[in-house]
Amino acid sequence: MATRKQTIVNLQKLTKQYGQFRGVENLTIRVEQGSIFGFLGPNGAGKTTTISMMMGLLKPTSGKISLFGRDNQRFDTQNRARIGYLAGDMALDGSLTGWQELEYFSNLRGSFDKKYIGELSERLKCDLTRKIKTLSRGNQQKIGLISALMNKPELLILDEPTSGLDPLVQAEFNSIIHEHKKAGRTAFVSSHVLSEIQEICDKVAFIKEGKLIANMPLKDLFRSAPKKVQVTAKDKILVDFDKLPGVKSLVQNAGVASFTYSGNIGQLLKFLSGQPMQDLTITEADLEEVFMGYYQKESKDA
Amino acid sequence: MLRSITLKTVFEKRWSMFAWFAGLFLTTVVIMLLFPTLRDTLGKALNEVPESMKGILGNAQTYQRVNGFIDIQVLAQMVFMTIVYGIILFTGVIAGDENEGTLQTLLANPVSRTKVYFEKLAGASILLFIVNSSIFFGTWIGALIVSESVDLVKLATACFMLFVVTFVFSAIGFCIGSVTGKRGLAGALAGTLAFVSYLITNLVPSVKILRSVNRFSPYEYFNKPSILDNGVEFKDFLILVSISLLFVVLGYVVFTKRDLSHK
Numbered sequence: 026m027a028t029r030k031q032t033i034v035n036l037q038k039l040t041k042q043y044g045q046f047r048g049v050e051n052l053t054i055r056v057e058q059g060s061i062f063g064f065l066g067p068n069g070a071g072k073t074t075t076i077s078m079m080m081g082l083l084k085p086t087s088g089k090i091s092l093f094g095r096d097n098q099r100f101d102t103q104n105r106a107r108i109g110y111l112a113g114d115m116a117l118d119g120s121l122t123g124w125q126e127l128e129y130f131s132n133l134r135g136s137f138d139k140k141y142i143g144e145l146s147e148r149l150k151c152d153l154t155r156k157i158k159t160l161s162r163g164n165q166q167k168i169g170l171i172s173a174l175m176n177k178p179e180l181l182i183l184d185e186p187t188s189g190l191d192p193l194v195q196a197e198f199n200s201i202i203h204e205h206k207k208a209g210r211t212a213f214v215s216s217h218v219l220s221e222i223q224e225i226c227d228k229v230a231f232i233k234e235g236k237l238i239a240n241m242p243l244k245d246l247f248r249s250a251p252k253k254v255q256v257t258a259k260d261k262i263l264v265d266f267d268k269l270p271g272v273k274s275l276v277q278n279a280g281v282a283s284f285t286y287s288g289n290i291g292q293l294l295k296f297l298s299g300q301p302m303q304d305l306t307i308t309e310a311d312l313e314e315v316f317m318g319y320y321q322k323e324s325k326d327a
Numbered sequence: 328m329l330r331s332i333t334l335k336t337v338f339e340k341r342w343s344m345f346a347w348f349a350g351l352f353l354t355t356v357v358i359m360l361l362f363p364t365l366r367d368t369l370g371k372a373l374n375e376v377p378e379s380m381k382g383i384l385g386n387a388q389t390y391q392r393v394n395g396f397i398d399i400q401v402l403a404q405m406v407f408m409t410i411v412y413g414i415i416l417f418t419g420v421i422a423g424d425e426n427e428g429t430l431q432t433l434l435a436n437p438v439s440r441t442k443v444y445f446e447k448l449a450g451a452s453i454l455l456f457i458v459n460s461s462i463f464f465g466t467w468i469g470a471l472i473v474s475e476s477v478d479l480v481k482l483a484t485a486c487f488m489l490f491v492v493t494f495v496f497s498a499i500g501f502c503i504g505s506v507t508g509k510r511g512l513a514g515a516l517a518g519t520l521a522f523v524s525y526l527i528t529n530l531v532p533s534v535k536i537l538r539s540v541n542r543f544s545p546y547e548y549f550n551k552p553s554i555l556d557n558g559v560e561f562k563d564f565l566i567l568v569s570i571s572l573l574f575v576v577l578g579y580v581v582f583t584k585r586d587l588s589h590k
Contacts, residue, residue, distance in 0.1 A: 077587075080434070080435060081434070082431055082434060082586070082587045083586045083587070084584075084585075084586055102437040102438060102439050103437070105435065105436065105437040106437035108435075110435040112428070112431060112435070114428055115428070115432055116427050116428030116429045116431070116432055117429065117432060118339065118429055120339060121329075125329060128329050129329040129335055130436055132329060132330050133332075133433075133436040133437070133438050134436055134437060169432075
C-alpha cells in the first residue's frame with residue numbers, strides 16, 4: 026500500500042490585491058513532499074507576489090497558506106528555518122565577501138557547515154573569496170543559490186533560480202535539485218524560462234495575470250500536448266490533412282507537410298497509411314509550445 | 328563581527344563611522360582652538376548684534392567664558408552635524424536596506440521582524456553614540472591645547488544630552504523609514520523637522536508667536552539652561568527619551584505588520 030505523502034505547500038484561494046491593482050487571485054496549489062513543483066508565468070504574472078506571501082514578506086488579502094502542515098503565520102521563524110529561499114531579485118551586501126555573507130546567514134540559522142558550502146561553491150564554480158560587489162550578476166546568483174541550499178532545507182523556494190547562469194552551471198544546478206529530490210526534500214521553483222523547469226519538475230502550474238490557468242503533472246501535460254508531425258512525401262502530398270480532426274498549424278510546402286496533432290496517434294497513422302511517404306517524424310512539443318498553447322487558449326476563452 | 332544583526336550593522340557601517348568620528352573630532356578641536364581669539368574679538372562685536380540674533384550667535388558675555396563658548400560654538404553647532412549623521416544612519420538600516428533589497432534577503436532567514444527591528448536599532452545606536460563621543464573628546468583635547476579647564480563630568484553629561492537630542496531626530500527618521508520603507512522620504516521629513524525645531528527654539532526669544540509651538544520642539548529640552556553651568560535637567564532628559572520611545576514603538580508596530588516592498 027502506497028503511503029500518503031505529506032503536503033508541504035498548501036495554498037488555498039490565495040489572493041493579493043495592491044489597492045485596486047491585481048496581485049494574484051484565488052490561487053490553490055498543493056505541493057507534496059519529495060516533489061519539484063514548477064511555477065510558470067511571464068513577467069508580472071504574480072509569481073514573485075505568491076512567493077513573497079509564502080515567505081511572509083507580503084500579507085495575503087485573503088486565503089490561506091500552510092507550509093509543512095502548519096498555518097504560515099507571517100514572520101513564522103519556525104517555518105523559515107526549514108526553508109531555503111532564493112529571491113528573483115536577490116540583493117546581497119556588496120561590501121562582504123561571499124564567505125562572509127554565507128557565514129552571517131549561517132550564524133542567523135545557528136549552524137555554519139563550511140565543508141558543505143565549500144562543496145557547493147566548487148560545484149557551482151563560485152569564488153567566495155571576492156567581495157560581492159566585484160562579482161557579475163551570475164556569480165552573485167550563485168552565492169544566493171548556495172545560501173538557499175547550504176542548510177539542506179526541507180523546502181527550497183527558488184524564484185528564477187538560473188537567471189544569469191551559464192549552461193554548464195545550469196546543468197550542475199539541475200543535478201543538485203535532482204539530489205535534493207532524491208533525499209526526499211521538496212522544491213517550489215518559479216520561472217519564465219520554460220526549458221529549465223522541463224528538466225527538473227514533476228508538476229507544473231501556469232499563472233497568467235494573477236490567475237492559475239493550469240496545474241498538472243508534467244507527464245500529463247505532455248500527454249495532452251499536441252505532437253509535432255512532419256510528413257515528407259516521395260513525390261507530392263496526396264492527402265488533405267485539413268480533413269483530419271486534431272490537425273492544427275498546417276504548413277504544406279512542396280512535398281513536406283508540417284502540423285501539430287492533438288488526436289489519437291493510431292488514427293493519424295491510419296490516415297497516413299495510404300500516403301507514399303519518404304519520411305515521417307513525430308515529436309513531442311516542448312514545454313514552451315505547450316505553454317504558449319495554454320496561453321493562447323486562455324486568451325481566446327477570455 | 329557577523330554573529331548577530333547588531334554586530335553586522337556596526338561592522339557594515341564601520342568605515343563611515345570612523346570618517347564621521349574623525350571629521351567631527353577635528354572640527355571640534357579646531358573650533359576650540361579659536362576660543363582665545365574669538366573671546367577677544369567676537370565677544371565685543373556681539374554687543375552690536377540685534378537681540379533677536381543673540382539666541383543663535385550668543386552675546387558678549389558668552390564668549391568670555393569657555394563654558395559659554397562650548398555651548399554656542401560647539402554644542403549648538405555640532406548638534407546639526409550629529410543629526411545629519413544620525414538621520415543618514417537610522418534611515419539607512421531599515422528603509423535603506425529595504426530599498427536595496429537586502430532586508431528581504433535577511434528576512435529569508437529564521438529571524439523575526441522584531442529581532443531585525445531592535446537589533447538594527449541597537450547597532451545604529453552604538454554607532455551614533457561612538458560618533459557623538461567625538462564631540463566630547465574634541466572639546467576636551469581642544470580645551471587642553473588652549474589651556475582652559477572644563478568640568479569633564481559636566482562636559483560628558485552635555486555630550487550625552489547631545490546624543491539624546493540627536494537620537495530623537497534619528498528615531499523619527501528610523502520610524503518613518505520603518506513605516507514607509509522609503510529612505511528618501513524618511514530623511515527629508517526627519518531633516519526638515521530637525522531644522523524647523525532648531526529655528527523655532529532659537530527664534531522664540533524674539534518671535535513671540537512661536538512660544539506656543541516651542542514646547543513641541545525637541546531642541547527646547549536640550550542644553551537650556553546650559554548643562555556645563557547648571558547640570559542636566561532630568562525632566563528634559565525624560566521628555567527627549569519619551570519622544571524617542573514614542574517613535575520607536577510606532578515604527579515597530581507598523582513595521583511588524585506591513586508588507587515589504589519588492590526591490
